[in-house]
Amino acid sequence: MKYQYTIENLDCAHCASELEEALKQVDGFYDVSLSFVNKKLTLCSKSDPTLKLEEIILKKEPQVKLHSMKNTVVELAIKGLDCAHCANEIEEALRKEGSLHNVYLNFIQRKLTYTTYEAKEVSMQKAQAVIHSLEDDILLVDLQKQQTDTFHKNKLYIVSAIVLFIVALFTKGTISSVFYFIAYLLVGHKVLLKAFNNMFHGKLFDENFLMSIATIGAIVINEIPEAVGVMLFYQIGEYFQDLAVDRSRKSIASMMNMKQEYANVMENNQIVVKNIHEVAVHNRILVKVGELVPLDGVVVDGNSFIDTSSLTGESKLQEVSKGSEVLSGSLNTSGSLTIEVMKDSKESTVNKILELVENASSKKAKSERFITVFAKYYTPVVCFIAAIIAFVLPLFIKEVPFSTFFYRGLSFLVVSCPCALVLSVPLAYFASIGGLSKKGILVKGGNYLEALAKVKTILLDKTGTITQGVFEVSEVVGCEDLLSICALIEASSTHPIAKSIVRSYKGSLDLTRVKDLQEIKGHGITCKVDGFFSAVGNYELIKQYVPNLVECQSVGSVVYVYHNQVYLGYIVVSDKVKDTSIKALKNMKASGLKTVMLTGDSQHVAKAIANKVEVDQWYGKLLPNDKVSKMEEYLSRDQHVAFVGDGINDAPVLALADVGISMGQLGSDAAIEASDLVLMNDDLNDIYIAYHHAKKTQSIVKMNIVFAIVVKFIVLLLVSLGYSNMWMAIFADVGVSVLAILNSIRAMNI
Known part of the structure; x- marks a missing residue:
């Protein structure tokens, strides 16, 4: 198999020749070619040679960096550019350079971003040549070497x-x-x-x-x-x-202070200070008092209060102890914490926030x-x-x-x-997006801010958006084994309702008793328990096995249980309305926005929640595909529609809406990726703030x-x-x- 790499920091042609000869002597490498001019290494190998290459290069040329030949993102600072009109002309000229792709020149940040398959130095030289053909006194500088501008x-x-x-x-x-x-x-x-x-x-x-x-x-x-x-x-x-x-x-640059560039890694009972990019998932790190949490993780030792205001825009201390999840960018205020890293630096919360803000002006x-x-x-x-x-x-x-x-x-x-x-x-x-980001409202681009200002209708998912998304068992009506049978079946599900049922059962669960488990999306689960057919789920699913089933009218999500040809009873799982939801929805309506609630819950539950928060319209008993259909229906009726959600099932609707808004702190990665606005504080009132500010910006x-x-x-x-x-x-x-x-x-x- 053929492998290609770009070589960085290789400044000596003779050294390149020696390195090429050394690589040709390695068993398993053949057709080795290292071009000093193009800074490109090509070779063939039966298995991935990257680790072996890095080991050889480290011994011979330790300053040299190896990059797999892929579409690399390059970010450069621009010195001497003081004309916005000229910036547009330079950007247009750079886009005509064949080796540079996705070119974006941010005049306000004085930053040039592009993707390329070439080595960074080679592409930088080409970009500089294009710029010099237009402006002699403008220089490209590596972002790490950029100095603060002065006006003296x-x-x-x-x-x-x-x-x-x-x-x-x-x-x-x-x-x-x-x-x-x-x-x-x-x-x-x-x-x-x-x-x-x-x-x-x-x-x-x-x-x-x-x-x-x-x-x-x-x-x-x-x-x-x-x-x-x-x-x-x-x-x-x-x-x-x-x-x-x-x-x-x-x-905007002040936001970069929320990112800790190093971590105190615990290795062999010693503390080793490492760059966050060198820290692997499941490494344990020590966060001292007054330090920012460098990477997302789970507390394994220690108690403290952390300040998450840099993420949410709301100055509020949160108590954490063993088992608590902590997000990068949070400030440790009172006691040392030992944290097991759960996400690497690229996937960390703070890195995603900074990327969103930095890239927003390109849209x-x-x-x-x-x-x-x-x-x-x-x-x-x-x-x-x-x-x-x-x-x-x-x-x-x-x-x-x-x-x-x-x-x-x-x-x-x-x-x-x-x-x-x-x-x-x-x-x-740029200023508007920066101001909103300080309030924990992340906007992915000026185009979405413009679209938000035109929105007339907002569709909102109920669970985790209007309600807290924290389920608790409120009623168990049926035989003695009802809760244990239901918990046994639900133990394999990741659905929040299933988790709440398992959590409420205090006994031990033998999952080997469950066979042939099948999850029916939007309805429930069927399987065999101890060899007998069993089913747990909503009214529609269980009615297939119990024709005379009477629908429960309790407010909450009702899970019916059927086992060994016998209807065992039902369990009611309730979810509370957020304290801020009622006020937020009133503010939206006062601003002229039409509010519509969508939920998969029964019509009875949907009506009760809708009446409490006073939405204009509501729809219950919706499967994920039904929510997509409702969005398409409103898009055909109204020119500008927004959708607010937090779960992974919301991702298709978020992507379909004119403006997709996700609840960031508790929301899924998939929902955040598909959305255009992210509310880090999980407060619906932030939608009103963002909408009002979008109108002001327009x-x-x-x-x-x-x-x-x-x-x-x-x-x-x-x-x-x-x-x-x-x-x-x-x-x-x-x-x-x-x-x-x-x-x-x-x-x-x-």
């Missing part, structure tokens, strides 16, 4: 330029011109250099080139104060934009996609009109001096930059779009008619950008 240098340039600008205003003649010129170079030298470099790449519509042409043109027609003022206010606007974006980025809303398309055509069109005003109109209107039309054309160029929209719209979604986005477009077009009209100057033009560009960005940051506040 730009701040110094701006302050110095302001002082010189003020001095120039109060002086005259040559001295004034010198001060203006120095101030212009201080704030404009980076813009001019970028514009000069971009000319050679054919980029004539980026903001640096347009701002350079506009200000140089103003200097040519002796409007020096305006040229300096435009460049100065442009840089002030850029400075505040960077500060605003950096504030949002740091707010763009329709508003974001509209802005990308709008910006693509807006700038060239405005520049074309500017050229007509500056050079064509003077040929037909002789009464007006050429300098007047030329000035108007330059003002047009200033307004032609689309950054107010390109940056503020995705920033609003209003902010619409406000930014309308405000930016209207102001720009009004100023363009005034400029073309001669009623506006370059000062107003720079406000329409930079001023609008700053105001829109500040407005977007409001989305962070819940």
Whole structure:
């Protein structure tokens, strides 16, 4: 069988040749080929050679890392990227590079993500080459080597330029011109250099080139104060934009503090500090007071109180002791705990949360996609009109001096930059998702936030969503052996009702007595106990064997038991309504949402719960497939429908809904994977909070779009008619950008 690997940190061609020769000598390896240029190792082996390869490479080249040849995700930091419009162009160019797939450039986080089958260094070089063909001063850096951005240098340039600008205003003649010129170079030298470099790449519509042409043109027609003022206010606007974006980025980055990068692993009665990626499932780790739990697990020794606020957004201490499950990201507050690891670092709760938040901005809303398309055509069109005003109109209107039309054309160029929209719209979604995540509400993308704002109907599963999902036996009506027979049969089931019955039986169970067990989905179980046919389940199942069976009217899930041709009786298992459900559903209805409850329980039980929580509609006796049918029915009637669930049977409905919402802390992995929103706090009221915030975010986005477009077009009209100057033009560009960005940051506040 053929195996392929990528080789990382192999920087010596001679070393690569020696390593290849060494691998050719290994028994069982044949057709070995190691390409130093492509950083690729290919060989054939009858069995998986990975472990043997790692052992050989560790001895010969310990710094070298081996990666199985598969679709690898690469994440890189981007240094020097300060233009949102340019980011879109770079992303588009990178997508055309054949070896890079699923390319996504997050301008707000300054992060490039893609997948590739090549070695990381090779793909990084290709990506850098593409970027350099567009922007010479942008660098790709490994995320681990990324340093915190600072604004001190730009701040110094701006302050110095302001002082010189003020001095120039109060002086005259040559001295004034010198001060203006120095101030212009201080704030404009980076813009001019970028514009000069971009000319050679054919980029004539980026903001640096347009701002350079506009200000140089103003200097040519002796409007020096305006040229300096435009460049100065442009840089002030850029400075505040960077500060605003950096504030949002740091707010999200602060979530990374919930992840512990190391673990105290217990090995041979000693504590060994290891990276969490090196810790295996079933290893035992020690979590000291004040430390974060690094990995999901079960407490095997110790007692403590843990703070789960970083996961749920709710500051609440939870007592844990031997046998308690603990989630990574929780803070140990009072006593040392020994924990057996149950999930590795990739599958841990905290890692899943961080991945959800980090990747959320890659799923763009329709508003974001509209802005990308709008910006693509807006700038060239405005520049074309500017050229007509500056050079064509003077040929037909002789009464007006050429300098007047030329000035108007330059003002047009200033307004032609689309950054107010390109940056503020995705920033609003980014800030909103970050703000919600701090409340324990995880949104997988801006598109889902946009969809949530349009939802009119919410379908809710009952068990574990409206109710606690914690079942207890409340009634046992029948013969003496009823509970023992039922517990014996239910012991093999993973259903919560079955577990509650087994838990309530205090005796021992001999599972060898049960044969030919068959689970009938949505109905119950049939089998043989001690050689006699037996069945436990709902009314429909047992009525097949007991035609005159009378349906129990107790509130709860009723399990009927049939054994050896005799009806033994029934067991009622009850589930309590969550304390927060009634208030949450009232809030939803007050917001104009239609609420519908779905459950597999009997009509009697469904009606009792529905009346208690006051939902608009309810449906009982639904099998998993029936829930899918109900969702399809509502989707055909209403344009936007959400579904809330927590169990594995809910996964198909969650995936089908316009917005799937799962209860994260108690919910199944399958439900979380299929959903679009995850409620870590298992509180239905969080749906109301998320819905209200989604509506607020959409209003902010619409406000930014309308405000930016209207102001720009009004100023363009005034400029073309001669009623506006370059000062107003720079406000329409930079001023609008700053105001829109500040407005977007409001989305962070819940």
